[in-house]
Structures are given as C-alpha cells and as structure tokens.
Amino acid sequence: MAGRSSTSLAAGAKPPAPRRTRNKPEERHREFVRKAVELFAEVGFEAGTRELAQRLGVTQPLLYRYFPSKDDLIAAVYQEIYVNRWKPEWREGLIDESRPIRDRLIAFYEDYTETIFTPEWLRIYLFAGLRGVDINRRYAATVEAEILRPITVATRKSFGLGGGDPPTPEEVELSWTLQGGIFYYGVREIVYRFPMTVDRAAMIRNAVDTFLAGVGSVMKRLAERESNSA
Amino acid sequence: MAGRSSTSLAAGAKPPAPRRTRNKPEERHREFVRKAVELFAEVGFEAGTRELAQRLGVTQPLLYRYFPSKDDLIAAVYQEIYVNRWKPEWREGLIDESRPIRDRLIAFYEDYTETIFTPEWLRIYLFAGLRGVDINRRYAATVEAEILRPITVATRKSFGLGGGDPPTPEEVELSWTLQGGIFYYGVREIVYRFPMTVDRAAMIRNAVDTFLAGVGSVMKRLAERESNSA
DNA sequence: CGTATTATTTATCGAATGATAATTAAAGGA
DNA sequence: TCCTTTAATTATCATTCGATAAATAATACG
Missing domain, CATH: 1.10.357 (Tetracycline Repressor; domain 2)
Known part of the structure; x- marks a missing residue:
C-alpha cells in the first residue's frame, strides 16, 4: 500500500499535487516486480513502462532507477515466478x-x-x-x-x-x-x-x-x- | 513470386527504382495472408505492418487496400490456419x-x-x-x-x-x-x-x-x- | 537546525507504430 | 491509340514507445 492516490482526483485543471513519498529501495524493488508480474500477465511483455508506472502511482523514469532496462525488469519477473516459487x-x-x-x-x-x-x-x-x-x-x-x-x-x-x-x-x-x-x-x-x-x-x-x-x-x-x- | 527484387540493390544513393507490377487482387490477398502467417508466427502479432510490407516487396500503405485494419489481417490469418486446415x-x-x-x-x-x-x-x-x-x-x-x-x-x-x-x-x-x-x-x-x-x-x-x-x-x-x- | 544524500519528479529525445490522403502509373477496353 | 480504371506509390500525421538528463524535494545525519 505504499503510494495510493492516482487518477481519481477531481478533474480540475492543475497537476494533481505531485505526491512524493520516499520509500526504501528494497521495498520499492519488490513492489515494482510484484506489479510488473501482474501487468505482464495481463497484457504481455509489450505492456508499456508508463502503464506500469501509473499502476504503481509513480512516474515512468523512476523505473529506470531500479532496472537499467525493461529487459532487466522482465528478468526479475522470471526470477520471481520460476525460481522463487519452485x-x-x-x-x-x-x-x-x-x-x-x-x-x-x-x-x-x-x-x-x-x-x-x-x-x-x-x-x-x-x-x-x-x-x-x-x-x-x-x-x-x-x-x-x-x-x-x-x-x-x-x-x-x-x-x-x-x-x-x-x-x-x-x-x-x-x-x-x-x-x-x-x-x-x-x-x-x-x-x-x-x-x-x-x-x-x-x-x-x-x-x-x-x-x-x-x-x-x-x-x-x-x-x-x-x-x-x- | 509476384514482385521480386527488394533490398539487394547496389547501395547507391537514389531510390531503388520503384518497381510496380500490377497483380490480381485475389492473388495478392492470398499472398499477403500467407506471408502474414509466416511473419506473425515468428514475431507475434506485434509485428509491424512495415516489416510485412518489406517482406512482400511492397509498400506499407498497400496493405490497407486489402485489409481495412491490422485486426482484419489477423482475422484472415486465423481463418487460414484454424478453419482451412481442419x-x-x-x-x-x-x-x-x-x-x-x-x-x-x-x-x-x-x-x-x-x-x-x-x-x-x-x-x-x-x-x-x-x-x-x-x-x-x-x-x-x-x-x-x-x-x-x-x-x-x-x-x-x-x-x-x-x-x-x-x-x-x-x-x-x-x-x-x-x-x-x-x-x-x-x-x-x-x-x-x-x-x-x-x-x-x-x-x-x-x-x-x-x-x-x-x-x-x-x-x-x-x-x-x-x-x-x- | 542545517547540510548532504538520493529518491522522485519534470521535460524531452528519437525511433517506431497504425493509419490516411493525395499522387502516380500499369493494365484493359473502346 | 487514347481513355478509364484502379493497383501501387509517396508523403505525412498523431501516438506511443524505451530511455536519458536535469531539476526538485524528502529523508538521514551532524
């Protein structure tokens, strides 16, 4: 539950008050992978990084602080599912x-x-x-x-x-x-x-x-x- | 074999002499579907229409003369494989x-x-x-x-x-x-x-x-x- | 309290995508 | 041979994509 809010703001004109909570890198990493598993399962690996960021309530470039590329994110997803769940x-x-x-x-x-x-x-x-x-x-x-x-x-x-x-x-x-x-x-x-x-x-x-x-x-x-x- | 030539032109500067052979719509349709089956099997349905056109030795907008949208092309591929081959x-x-x-x-x-x-x-x-x-x-x-x-x-x-x-x-x-x-x-x-x-x-x-x-x-x-x- | 660290943001680039409009030229019939 | 038809082209638009650089603000520590 780290970082709720998202799109359900009153559809006003101004940017929705950039909520900026600072989390521990480890928790973020796990959170990102967990949501990536969810998204990739739904849409496939063509799912956009922007879509993932939106679901996380986070901006898209932040993903690249935790994963050098999308392929690295995908690799983490594989690890989570096929190694950790064995x-x-x-x-x-x-x-x-x-x-x-x-x-x-x-x-x-x-x-x-x-x-x-x-x-x-x-x-x-x-x-x-x-x-x-x-x-x-x-x-x-x-x-x-x-x-x-x-x-x-x-x-x-x-x-x-x-x-x-x-x-x-x-x-x-x-x-x-x-x-x-x-x-x-x-x-x-x-x-x-x-x-x-x-x-x-x-x-x-x-x-x-x-x-x-x-x-x-x-x-x-x-x-x-x-x-x-x- | 309708429309050979493609990219293997001497890598000169000028556009590769727009070869324009006129084919019967029926043959083209079949040809397009056949190559689409090939391409989609390799890459998946995210395969670009430009890639398909290139493999056909044809320009990309021409595809839209035979199929109103990419989804219609995909539907034709389904028909070809799962209906015609039964x-x-x-x-x-x-x-x-x-x-x-x-x-x-x-x-x-x-x-x-x-x-x-x-x-x-x-x-x-x-x-x-x-x-x-x-x-x-x-x-x-x-x-x-x-x-x-x-x-x-x-x-x-x-x-x-x-x-x-x-x-x-x-x-x-x-x-x-x-x-x-x-x-x-x-x-x-x-x-x-x-x-x-x-x-x-x-x-x-x-x-x-x-x-x-x-x-x-x-x-x-x-x-x-x-x-x-x- | 004040300062350093860094998590997170804004802004933006370049390439690739599906699709459309306008233009060109190959074929068929008179 | 000219003219009509239409297959095929060129040019282009609006999105979306992965990724990068620079700016900002939340936290930890002194």
Whole structure:
C-alpha cells in the first residue's frame, strides 16, 4: 500500500499535487516486480513502462532507477515466478518410498497445480516461451530432472521393474505425457477460460489412475525390447 | 513470386527504382495472408505492418487496400490456419468402427500432429490465446465436439461399456488429458525447441497404448459410480 | 537546525507504430 | 491509340514507445 492516490482526483485543471513519498529501495524493488508480474500477465511483455508506472502511482523514469532496462525488469519477473516459487519439497515428496506411488503422484499434482494454475504463472510462462526459448527450455529441463525422472523411477519400481538404472528416454516421455495432459488442463481453464466441467481434483485423480493403470504394460514392453536388443 | 527484387540493390544513393507490377487482387490477398502467417508466427502479432510490407516487396500503405485494419489481417490469418486446415476426415476416421480403436487413435494423432506441429500453427495458436480467448475457446470446443467425444465414445465401446448414451464430462476429460499430453509434446519440440529424445511416432504409440491400457478401469469405476447414484 | 544524500519528479529525445490522403502509373477496353 | 480504371506509390500525421538528463524535494545525519 505504499503510494495510493492516482487518477481519481477531481478533474480540475492543475497537476494533481505531485505526491512524493520516499520509500526504501528494497521495498520499492519488490513492489515494482510484484506489479510488473501482474501487468505482464495481463497484457504481455509489450505492456508499456508508463502503464506500469501509473499502476504503481509513480512516474515512468523512476523505473529506470531500479532496472537499467525493461529487459532487466522482465528478468526479475522470471526470477520471481520460476525460481522463487519452485518448491524443493516436490521432489522430496515424490521419492518418499514410504507412501504408495498413487498418493505421492496425486499429492504432488495437487500442490503443483495450486502453484502454477494462476494467470500470472501460466500466462507469463506462455509469453516467455513465445519471446525466447531459453526460459522455458531451462524450466522444462528442471521439471524433467527434478520431477519426471523421480516419477518415472518410482513408477517403474512400483511395477517391480528394475529400480537402479536411470530411466530410458521413452520411459521419461511417458511421464511427460501425464505432465502435459495435466498442464494443458490449466491452460484451458486459466488462459483460454474454457468452461470446465470436471473439477481439478477429479481430473488429477483420473489422470493419475489412468497413467498408473496403463503405464505398466507399456513399460514392460519397453523393458523387454531393451533386454532383447542388448 | 509476384514482385521480386527488394533490398539487394547496389547501395547507391537514389531510390531503388520503384518497381510496380500490377497483380490480381485475389492473388495478392492470398499472398499477403500467407506471408502474414509466416511473419506473425515468428514475431507475434506485434509485428509491424512495415516489416510485412518489406517482406512482400511492397509498400506499407498497400496493405490497407486489402485489409481495412491490422485486426482484419489477423482475422484472415486465423481463418487460414484454424478453419482451412481442419480436416473433416479426422472425425470420420475416428468413428469408423471397422478398424480397431488403437489403429484409429494412432492414425488420427499421426495425421493431426502432422498438421499442427509446425511453428506457424502452434506459435500463432499460443499468440492468439494470449491476445484474446475467443479463438482458442472456439477451437477447443470444436476439438471436444469433433474429436474428443468420438474418441471417448469409441473407447467406451471398446471396453464393452454402454455405447449409446453421450459420454459424461469426466470421461471426456480423460480424452482431454491424452490430447493435452500429445499437444504439449509439440509445444516442447516446436515452440520451446526442447531437445527431444523420443521420436513423434513412438511418443504417440506409447501415449495411446498407456491410455487404452489404463482408461478402462477408470471408466468402469466412473460407470459404477454413475449407476449407483442413479 | 542545517547540510548532504538520493529518491522522485519534470521535460524531452528519437525511433517506431497504425493509419490516411493525395499522387502516380500499369493494365484493359473502346 | 487514347481513355478509364484502379493497383501501387509517396508523403505525412498523431501516438506511443524505451530511455536519458536535469531539476526538485524528502529523508538521514551532524
């Protein structure tokens, strides 16, 4: 709430009394990034710096005191969303062999979707991917390493298949299909505002159950082909 | 090939001899749309009309003789991609009960992904969804009606479950998960340029097999719950 | 209280944007 | 061949954009 007032002044002739409150740089920095996340999620990265300044109740050149360029501001937005909101406990929960695989998967996807199924997360993610590939490629690499490989290994173990060796690309791709299916539910709901007829929890449960009920036979076939060719 | 020449003139001082070839409006229209698809896929809809004109070897105001505004040009691009490239035979193939469900699904997804797994299709689709929701919502509604409901019905039949009545939302959502999983493979490959380790055909085969091997038990559970609550 | 620091403002630049009006010249028909 | 039509051009306007320089005033500190 630092710096309320804005445009709702009686539409007189004179400039609206330049309110000038002096804030700590750290707080301003955080405030700027937070509002930038909001604005970029709505409009995209073409959103003007003037629009952002107006929403902050601040003049436009002030932004350039905190961020050397608009691209630096965008970089801070990426950091905020895709680094700060990542939870290491996701991986930890998935490799916790004391719980059934089904519980682990459902618990993970319920928490994960709670984090990413927001307009801010999803829309900025899509904007980023269309602007340049590095952010999304790096994020996808992290997801594969920290989420999908653990899921693949845990699933394979649950079917009594070899647990030690690293999962094959084709096995990991099976987990990607589950991940993508759930992800796309969020895109339809949040980004495309498609009228959803099944609630999120039921979707996750059914997707995970279909995956676990079906992936065993495919993994077995892949394992046999692997051992035959070896 | 109407109007070659462009910027590769000897970098003299004088204007590059205004080449003025007169073309039929219909051809120009198609040519403009085709190049607009190309440009918008690369840069997004913020791409300048001057850039487009330059790529066409034409002056910028000429665009406004064929399209009253940039938004009309964008609308023509949507028409070209999401209407003209839709194949009614997709639905026909999926409801063809003379072939096994597995063959139908694999054949459909191989042909469908061949159509949509291009930078033009995918990137413009994502751009469109971030610009406004109507295009994508309408497309998703078409996919659900023409593709996913047939898939759901055919799958249910293949498990000996009731074939007549319309599929429940939860059943359709199961097919959406498959659709989304495959769709997201294309986004990773084409848009994010993620290094793919499994080729498209294998991915489709494994995704469909996992779906068919797993969806039966979930559909049966849904059917039982349905009949119990009735 | 008075002075130094710096957060914030005002003013402005240059480039790029979508769009319009007026002008020019290529093609088709008599 | 001339004349009508209209495709395509040149010239230009009003906005908006990211960014910079200089002026101003709120705070911290002595």
